[in-house]
Amino acid sequence: MNENVFVDTSAMYAVFDSSDRWHEVAARQWRDLSQSDDALHASNYVVVELSTLLQMRLGVSAAEALSIYVLPWLHVVWVDATTHDKAMAGVLAARRRDLSLVDCTSFAIMRSLGLRKVFTFDPHFAEQGFEVLPAQAS
Numbered sequence: 529m530n531e532n533v534f535v536d537t538s539a540m541y542a543v544f545d546s547s548d549r550w551h552e553v554a555a556r557q558w559r560d561l562s563q564s565d566d567a568l569h570a571s572n573y574v575v576v577e578l579s580t581l582l583q584m585r586l587g588v589s590a591a592e593a594l595s596i597y598v599l600p601w602l603h604v605v606w607v608d609a610t611t612h613d614k615a616m617a618g619v620l621a622a623r624r625r626d627l628s629l630v631d632c633t634s635f636a637i638m639r640s641l642g643l644r645k646v647f648t649f650d651p652h653f654a655e656q657g658f659e660v661l662p663a664q665a666s
Contacts (some may be wrong), residue, residue, distance in 0.1 A: 533661065534638050535560060535570045535602060536648035537578045537630065544582055544590050550649050557647060557662045562601055568647075573630045573635050579610045611636050627652060 541556035561568060571589075575594075582590035586620035622632075631652050638646065638658060643660045654660050 530565045530567065530568060531645060532567045532641065532643050534634060534643050534646040534648075534658075535561075535568050535574065536634060536646055536653065537574050537581065537649040538649040539661075540578050540594075540598065541581055542649060544586060544593070553662055554649070561647060561661075567603060568601055569605055569637070569641065569643065571630075571633055572604055572606045572632050573634075575599070575602075575604060577630050593610055605637050605641070607633055607637070611640070 539550075539554050540558070542548040542550040543558045545551060548554070557624050559592045578592045579594055582594055611633060615629055618632035618635065619627060619629050631650065634646075635653075635658075637643075643658075645661055646653045647661045
């Protein structure tokens with residue numbers, strides 16, 4: 529059965545960084561997702577956040593690998609003004625230092641697309657009621 533899965537920064541960063549504590553689990557899950565018929569989604573905010581982390585922590589070659597080997601697999605959803613405003617309202621309403629604008633944007637996009645599953649190691653997605661992949665990460 530084909531499913532739709534949102535891809536979060538935390539999981540993809542773990543795929544790239546072999547020193548990340550989640551690397552092995554993330555690499556296995558990414559391999560399974562990329563070999564499936566599942567449609568993989570991410571926002572342009574996730575792409576910006578991830579490419580910045582890769583470039584700053586692992587170097588330009590990691591950001592280049594993202595562009596060449598990962599982005600072609602993703603349906604990138606471009607954040608419009610309405611989604612951005614909803615996400616910012618979510619950040620301000622939550623009044624939490626650890627809940628980012630990128631996270632709240634991801635939640636809004638997932639809800640608007642009817643996505644239930646997310647490849648992530650960020651506990652905020654489970655808090656919002658989404659099904660986290662891999663399951664042991666929740």
